[in-house]
Amino acid sequence: MDEVVITESNPSSSGSDTRIICRVCQKQFSQYTCPRCNSRYCSLQCYKRHNLRCTESFTRENVMEELKQVQPDEETKRKMLDILKRFHSEEEMSSDDEEESTLSEEIIQKVLSGQEVVLEDLSPKELKQFRRVIASGELSKLIEPWTPWWRQPSARSISLSPEGCQLVKPVELANGPEDNIAENPVGPESPLPPLRQLIRGDPSPFLAVHVVDVLYSYCFTLRLYNGDWHSDPLGAATVALGMSKVMGDLGRPETVAEALAACLEETCSPVYRHTGGFSFGIGLVDDVVCLLSLGTNALVCLLCDLQRLIQAGERILKSEKIGKTERIDTIRKLKSADRKVYFLMCWVHEQPAEVWSTVANFVEMEKTSLAQLGHGSKNFKDERKGKQGSTVLIQEV
Numbered sequence: 165m166d167e168v169v170i171t172e173s174n175p176s177s178s179g180s181d182t183r184i185i186c187r188v189c190q191k192q193f194s195q196y197t198c199p200r201c202n203s204r205y206c207s208l209q210c211y212k213r214h215n216l217r218c219t220e221s222f223t224r225e226n227v228m229e230e231l232k233q234v235q236p237d238e239e240t241k242r243k244m245l246d247i248l249k250r251f252h253s254e255e256e257m258s259s260d261d262e263e264e265s266t267l268s269e270e271i272i273q274k275v276l277s278g279q280e281v282v283l284e285d286l287s288p289k290e291l292k293q294f295r296r297v298i299a300s301g302e303l304s305k306l307i308e309p310w311t312p313w314w315r316q317p318s319a320r321s322i323s324l325s326p327e328g329c330q331l332v333k334p335v336e337l338a339n340g341p342e343d344n345i346a347e348n349p350v351g352p353e354s355p356l357p358p359l360r361q362l363i364r365g366d367p368s369p370f371l372a373v374h375v376v377d378v379l380y381s382y383c384f385t386l387r388l389y390n391g392d393w394h395s396d397p398l399g400a401a402t403v404a405l406g407m408s409k410v411m412g413d414l415g416r417p418e419t420v421a422e423a424l425a426a427c428l429e430e431t432c433s434p435v436y437r438h439t440g441g442f443s444f445g446i447g448l449v450d451d452v453v454c455l456l457s458l459g460t461n462a463l464v465c466l467l468c469d470l471q472r473l474i475q476a477g478e479r480i481l482k483s484e485k486i487g488k489t490e491r492i493d494t495i496r497k498l499k500s501a502d503r504k505v506y507f508l509m510c511w512v513h514e515q516p517a518e519v520w521s522t523v524a525n526f527v528e529m530e531k532t533s534l535a536q537l538g539h540g541s542k543n544f545k546d547e548r549k550g551k552q553g554s555t556v557l558i559q560e561v
Contacts, residue, residue: 188214208269245271245281247294310391312383313348314455314462322348322461327355328513349469351461356510370418371511372523374410375463376452377423378508381408382470383451384431388439393473398484401477401498404470406430411501420526424449424534449531456524459517467509474502 186194186206194204198211200218205211271290274281286294313319325331329352359367368374385393385404393400409415409426417423430436431445440447455462478498481491 186210208273312386312391312451314451314458314466316348319348319458319462322351322458322465324351324461324464325355328352328464328509329355348462349465349472351465352468352509356464356513359510359514362507362510367511368416370416371508372519373417373420373423375508375512376420376523376527377408377410377417377427378470378505379452379455379463379466380424380427380448381405381411382466383448383455384427384436384439385473387444387448387451388436394476397473397476398480399477401474401501404473405497405501406435408501411504413497413500420523421530421533424527424530428534446531446535449527449534453524453527453531456520456527459520460512460515463512463520464509467505467512471502471505471509474498474505478502 184194184204186192187203188205188210192206194206196205196211197203198205198214198218200221201215203214203218205214268287268290271281271285274285323331330350381404384407385400388403389395389400405412407427407430409417409423415426417426427448428442428445431439431448432441455466475498478495481494481498484491
């Protein structure tokens with residue numbers, strides 16, 4: 165269809181104004197030009213009608229570009245809206261007749277402009293469709309499965325200085341923490357002090373067991389957040405402290421079996437049962453074995469990443485408006501966990517490589533034992549108590 169050009173004389177100027185009629189409706193003057201096919205149109209409605217492929221690709225690129233620019237806490241909402249857009253586009257492509265968009269023009273404008281859209285903005289019909297998308301599992305297709313950094317080949321070549329700090333400070337850190345989510349966590353920026361400067365006497369003989377507890381907690385948290393704890397630092401810190409008996413001041417396990425059993429019990433609790441229960445927990449034990457096999461440098465970087473997670477959660481908490489007593493108590497717990505993780509980091513740095521292969525063997529053996537204990541059991545906690553009771557009886561005899 166050829167464009168209709170109208171030339172109007174303008175008394176206030178020496179020349180004339182050339183105006184082009186909308187190529188779609190052929191009624192109004194065009195005010196805009198499609199960035200892809202250069203078609204002229206007058207309104208959003210005409211833009212959506214002029215070329216389905218053109219509008220679909222343009223919309224997708226704009227939405228994805230906005231997703232890269234928004235803050236992590238807004239990203240989920242925008243991804244949900246992108247699912248609605250894609251779902252609606254698929255329905256339009258499969259239909260022979262032109263149908264009116266199930267998303268209102270106001271919502272579409274918000275998405276295109278990058279404004280925040282909340283569920284309350286959706287009409288009952290839009291909300292119903294959105295819930296249907298969630299129930300069908302379409303939402304999960306947008307989430308790219310995360311491969312843990314400790315499962316990447318690059319994790320085996322992590323290097324630190326003899327003092328336990330970074331050899332070279334990565335330039336990417338200046339762009340924000342989210343840029344390094346898929347990479348190996350970086351080590352401390354400053355040299356780690358000798359352990360003798362932190363304590364007067366000898367360290368606890370159970371620190372290797374405490375490391376196992378903390379490793380499990382870290383793996384659980386990152387798996388739960390699909391590798392992106394930056395999207396909710398306070399929530400991730402709360403999960404980590406709740407899972408770890410050592411960091412949460414709930415106990416001091418003295419054996420690998422005790423540490424792993426407590427972690428699995430928490431994983432199978434009603435709070436986290438939805439994550440996968442016992443089988444998910446056994447998979448996390450495999451993660452712990454994998455991390456121990458990577459050696460000292462990888463463990464130091466892991467503990468440094470965990471420390472950053474806790475510190476980020478503390479900063480978020482200080483900015484939130486909650487009860488003063490509750491905030492002070494939670495900040496105290498986070499500070500305590502921060503100190504413990506740093507102490508473990510310094511201790512881990514001084515351990516010889518053979519320590520971790522030995523601990524990994526113990527974890528592997530306990531995994532086999534725990535797998536037999538929890539296999540087919542509906543209540544891992546009761547099974548564990550029964551085994552503990554039998555063990556105590558034998559020890560007394």
